Amino acid sequence: MPSSSTERPATPISAETFDVRFPTHETLAGSDAMNPDPDYSAAYLRLNTDQGAGHGFTFTIGRGNDIQVAAIESVVAQLAGADIDVLLSDMGQTWRRLVHDSQLRWLGPEKGVVHMAIGAVINALWDLRAKRAGQPLWLHLATLSVDELLSLVDFRYLTDALTVEDARAILTSAEPGRAERIAELQRVGYPGYTTGPGWLGYDDDLLAKLCREAVADGFAQIKLKVGGNLSDDKRRLQIARDAVGPDVRIAVDANQRWGTADAITWMRELAPYDIAWIEEPTNPDDVLAHAAIARALAPMPVATGEHAANRVIFKQLMQAGGVQIVQIDATRVAGVNENIAILLLAARFGLPVCPHGGGVGLCQAVRHFSFFDYAAVSGSMDGRMIEHVDHLHEHFVEPLEFRAGRYLAPSVPGASTEMRPESLQQYRFRS
Amino acid sequence: MPSSSTERPATPISAETFDVRFPTHETLAGSDAMNPDPDYSAAYLRLNTDQGAGHGFTFTIGRGNDIQVAAIESVVAQLAGADIDVLLSDMGQTWRRLVHDSQLRWLGPEKGVVHMAIGAVINALWDLRAKRAGQPLWLHLATLSVDELLSLVDFRYLTDALTVEDARAILTSAEPGRAERIAELQRVGYPGYTTGPGWLGYDDDLLAKLCREAVADGFAQIKLKVGGNLSDDKRRLQIARDAVGPDVRIAVDANQRWGTADAITWMRELAPYDIAWIEEPTNPDDVLAHAAIARALAPMPVATGEHAANRVIFKQLMQAGGVQIVQIDATRVAGVNENIAILLLAARFGLPVCPHGGGVGLCQAVRHFSFFDYAAVSGSMDGRMIEHVDHLHEHFVEPLEFRAGRYLAPSVPGASTEMRPESLQQYRFRS
Known part of the structure; x- marks a missing residue:
């Protein structure tokens, strides 16, 4: 079964995942020196809420797309019981909650399958948020205040090159x-x-x-x-x-x-x-x-x-x-x-x-x-x-x-x- | 079910995987500034052959161990139909076959869940090989020829710091x-x-x-x-x-x-x-x-x-x-x-x-x-x-x-x- 749903009854979110693969190796579109025969694929997520759905995915080139789907399901399970309005209202906090989960973090940290799975979930939430705002994502972001944009960014490990003050000035x-x-x-x-x-x-x-x-x-x-x-x-x-x-x-x-x-x-x-x-x-x-x-x-x-x-x-x-x-x-x-x-x-x-x-x-x-x-x-x-x-x-x-x-x-x-x-x-x- | 087996009938290898988790958060052994409550876990692999078994694992700290198990199963599936004697006789080639799989590589490259899964499989193969040789792994490696040791290492991306000749000299x-x-x-x-x-x-x-x-x-x-x-x-x-x-x-x-x-x-x-x-x-x-x-x-x-x-x-x-x-x-x-x-x-x-x-x-x-x-x-x-x-x-x-x-x-x-x-x-x- 490609679908899973979070377990606690209180959650307003349910998730469906799909292992989608296109047989692109047949045309050699996408072929390069390191990837001779890719099958362009997506580990795809649909987040269903009572006020619409959000969609996100990770792009892969075939084998392993199943691993990526499994990771997305595990990351979504971390949101069991969460209030979707709270998640969407502070996307900086939501990002930190997922990326800094100490146990999941061990599998990277912040790289590879788990990090990309978090990306798919975060992007699905942003899709939902932009839809609720009635705006395409770029315009939604472009109309946020400077303070809200700054709140979205985790500056840990960046401040030797970019401080909050630098970002604010930009x-x-x-x-x-x-x-x-x-x-x-x-x-x-x-x-x-x-x-x-x-x-x-x-x-x-x-x-x-x-x-x-x-x-x-x-x-x-x-x-x-x-x-x-x-x-x-x-x-x-x-x-x-x-x-x-x-x-x-x-x-x-x-x-x-x-x-x-x-x-x-x-x-x-x-x-x-x-x-x-x-x-x-x-x-x-x-x-x-x-x-x-x-x-x-x-x-x-x-x-x-x-x-x-x-x-x-x-x-x-x-x-x-x-x-x-x-x-x-x-x-x-x-x-x-x-x-x-x-x-x-x-x-x-x-x-x-x-x-x-x-x-x-x-x-x-x-x-x-x-x-x-x-x-x-x-x-x-x-x-x-x-x-x-x-x-x-x-x-x-x-x-x-x-x-x-x-x-x-x-x-x-x-x-x-x-x-x-x-x-x-x-x-x-x-x- | 924690076990899977490769699909083609010709293969002499079958694999069992286990999602093993110890409730170590109860004692706070293992607690540090970034990992306050780890549950020490292993995504564990047993490779069965008609001449004994090899064992390998990835260490994780709890949540996500299921993702790691899924990845190990996908990597093992790449060996379906392979002759175990061929795999063990040229572990340099076996390593390259897994690490350079162009489709799996996309999920890293060479990092995170997939890379660690390859590590578990490679280590299980080495366990098996050392057992067949009747030696503990360290002694088995320490009695290989210089040429064989060199054949185990992939020097791509290393030669600006370590060439084959440098390694041979060491x-x-x-x-x-x-x-x-x-x-x-x-x-x-x-x-x-x-x-x-x-x-x-x-x-x-x-x-x-x-x-x-x-x-x-x-x-x-x-x-x-x-x-x-x-x-x-x-x-x-x-x-x-x-x-x-x-x-x-x-x-x-x-x-x-x-x-x-x-x-x-x-x-x-x-x-x-x-x-x-x-x-x-x-x-x-x-x-x-x-x-x-x-x-x-x-x-x-x-x-x-x-x-x-x-x-x-x-x-x-x-x-x-x-x-x-x-x-x-x-x-x-x-x-x-x-x-x-x-x-x-x-x-x-x-x-x-x-x-x-x-x-x-x-x-x-x-x-x-x-x-x-x-x-x-x-x-x-x-x-x-x-x-x-x-x-x-x-x-x-x-x-x-x-x-x-x-x-x-x-x-x-x-x-x-x-x-x-x-x-x-x-x-x-x-x-």
């Missing part, structure tokens, strides 16, 4: 103009870039065709997977450059393939192709290696974050100069609250945030943070864009509106995380 | 004298230190009594939990110092309580009590904070590692000068292979390894690494000792032999990880 200085930037976002949206052409499993003709289509679709940046074979990478970069012309940026992504020395050697070979950034050159925990790679390859920026386990890793990457492009992910860390902490860290260090999209529903979920960031945190779109992969969007209730290389502002109340009931049923995994 | 230079050091270990054992007196939940009289007993029992070092309240810490350190006299070392453990500035301020207050080391001053992912704390508090050593997620974090702690005492844990990383990598890193940086004991069966399992390290890696006992907590040992088949402050050399074939069937049944968790 948010306060972005208060003037919030309304105007919100209106601008609703009018013109936010820039995206596309990873669609560049999967490692695609042949040269398909690569060239998709590159030309990306330009025609209005994208100012594309991204290619690299790290399998150096001469292949050079050939594919030349094909892509010929197809997109000199003005469209080309980023590359190694998906953690290398050690420090290999990353530097390989990327020096690719530098002549005018690389917008090198993404995930090495292990995502390796702050010092990222810093060494960034120093060696400067001015080529290093991008990372989709596998950064928590705000402490992000903080160090910024302190050490190991990241120039901050790639937050909607389901890797412990949900909305922790991503707000990371946006504040990025603002503190003056670094652009270019969120990780793709997978199952990541574009839907993560775009809210860029819209919120522009409205209420950094106040800037310079060098910032959201990854776009045109894939599996049809399984979500709310359409993903994207036009001429830009994400349109979400307008439906909630966090855009609700999957269609038919998709949940059709792709439910049966082991 | 192991080769320790080859002369291996036999003599093995005989010495079998004769005199290996030093331990005790954490028994210092749990935060104990009152002053019990603290003083246990300190005096520790001295009488021959311990040269004790350890106290700190970080709850500064004046309490000072009073308890004075009580302990009065009880043990000037020659017994006193280490303290903050269990990740602080940010960087608080750690430095607090520990400067405690420095006059002659502190042997400060353990886990802050978040275990925070390499840069550990380095800043170590610089500020020098010459007081910083100890950490029981929560370090993998060899990449250990490597960075050493590179940055964030750790002076390396505390490996038997069940946090991906098993025997990864702990050998960490022993080699420590030898490369000239740092002493003082393993984390306590919990459920951690003393039993982790002592093998110190014995192996002395025989075949560092060749030194200087400044090295194994944590000892006299707790829950009765649930293991093999007695933990400890006398006059020293661990005696394990002599029973295997990894000392087999729990008594009666204990597995009596403490099986029923949700």
Whole structure:
């Protein structure tokens, strides 16, 4: 049975979970140097209350999605007996209650399966809260007071880089103009870039065709997977450059393939192709290696974050100069609250945030943070864009509106995380 | 049902898992500043083959042990259809097969629940292999060739600090004298230190009594939990110092309580009590904070590692000068292979390894690494000792032999990880 419910009769919350897996390995969409045959999956949660439902999930790539579902069920069980209104009214406290549960914490701490499960639960609560407020999540966050935003962030382990006072100064200085930037976002949206052409499993003709289509679709940046074979990478970069012309940026992504020395050697070979950034050159925990790679390859920026386990890793990457492009992910860390902490860290260090999209529903979920960031945190779109992969969007209730290389502002109340009931049923995994 | 078996009929392996929880919160043994009421638990695995059984587990502190069990079951399922002799004959390849499974890897990578589950499976395989060899694990490892030891280690992400050649040089230079050091270990054992007196939940009289007993029992070092309240810490350190006299070392453990500035301020207050080391001053992912704390508090050593997620974090702690005492844990990383990598890193940086004991069966399992390290890696006992907590040992088949402050050399074939069937049944968790 995919569903469970909390045990105490007093609780107004019940939870249903779903192990959802799409057989994406059949098309090699999503293939890269480290992930040759992913089955894009979601460990999916529906929180039912007497005043509507909230939806959250963790993205995985297949095997192990069952573990993630089990973890979400255990985390939800911690909320047995809780009053949903109390949980939603102080989401800072709710986050601390789950993340600091001393026994669950041992299984991380603050990383991996349990941390991502907490993220799914926290995100489902935010979906519910935004729906109740009648606002899309980004707008809901962008209309909170500075004090309430600060209350959402756990500053323990951050204060050597970002104090409460630093964060207050960032948010306060972005208060003037919030309304105007919100209106601008609703009018013109936010820039995206596309990873669609560049999967490692695609042949040269398909690569060239998709590159030309990306330009025609209005994208100012594309991204290619690299790290399998150096001469292949050079050939594919030349094909892509010929197809997109000199003005469209080309980023590359190694998906953690290398050690420090290999990353530097390989990327020096690719530098002549005018690389917008090198993404995930090495292990995502390796702050010092990222810093060494960034120093060696400067001015080529290093991008990372989709596998950064928590705000402490992000903080160090910024302190050490190991990241120039901050790639937050909607389901890797412990949900909305922790991503707000990371946006504040990025603002503190003056670094652009270019969120990780793709997978199952990541574009839907993560775009809210860029819209919120522009409205209420950094106040800037310079060098910032959201990854776009045109894939599996049809399984979500709310359409993903994207036009001429830009994400349109979400307008439906909630966090855009609700999957269609038919998709949940059709792709439910049966082991 | 606590048991599962792999599905394909060809496999000679079947697996049973157990969610084992001891109600230790009733005594406050194990209480510290971050873990006020742990229920020491094990997500336990028995691998059955037609030539004996292997046993492995992950230590947890209660809630979430069910998640860990589910993860172990998923990892074991990856071995369906495998030939056990092939798995055991090339444990380097077996480790890579599990750790580099691209789909499971997404759930870490290499950290948290899935990584620890792989550790439980790898350790169970090593238990089985050592039993077949008729040797205790440490001796089995200490009699492998240099080439075979090197084949067990994954050097990806390590080579900026430790190359294969570096590791070969370390192991080769320790080859002369291996036999003599093995005989010495079998004769005199290996030093331990005790954490028994210092749990935060104990009152002053019990603290003083246990300190005096520790001295009488021959311990040269004790350890106290700190970080709850500064004046309490000072009073308890004075009580302990009065009880043990000037020659017994006193280490303290903050269990990740602080940010960087608080750690430095607090520990400067405690420095006059002659502190042997400060353990886990802050978040275990925070390499840069550990380095800043170590610089500020020098010459007081910083100890950490029981929560370090993998060899990449250990490597960075050493590179940055964030750790002076390396505390490996038997069940946090991906098993025997990864702990050998960490022993080699420590030898490369000239740092002493003082393993984390306590919990459920951690003393039993982790002592093998110190014995192996002395025989075949560092060749030194200087400044090295194994944590000892006299707790829950009765649930293991093999007695933990400890006398006059020293661990005696394990002599029973295997990894000392087999729990008594009666204990597995009596403490099986029923949700």
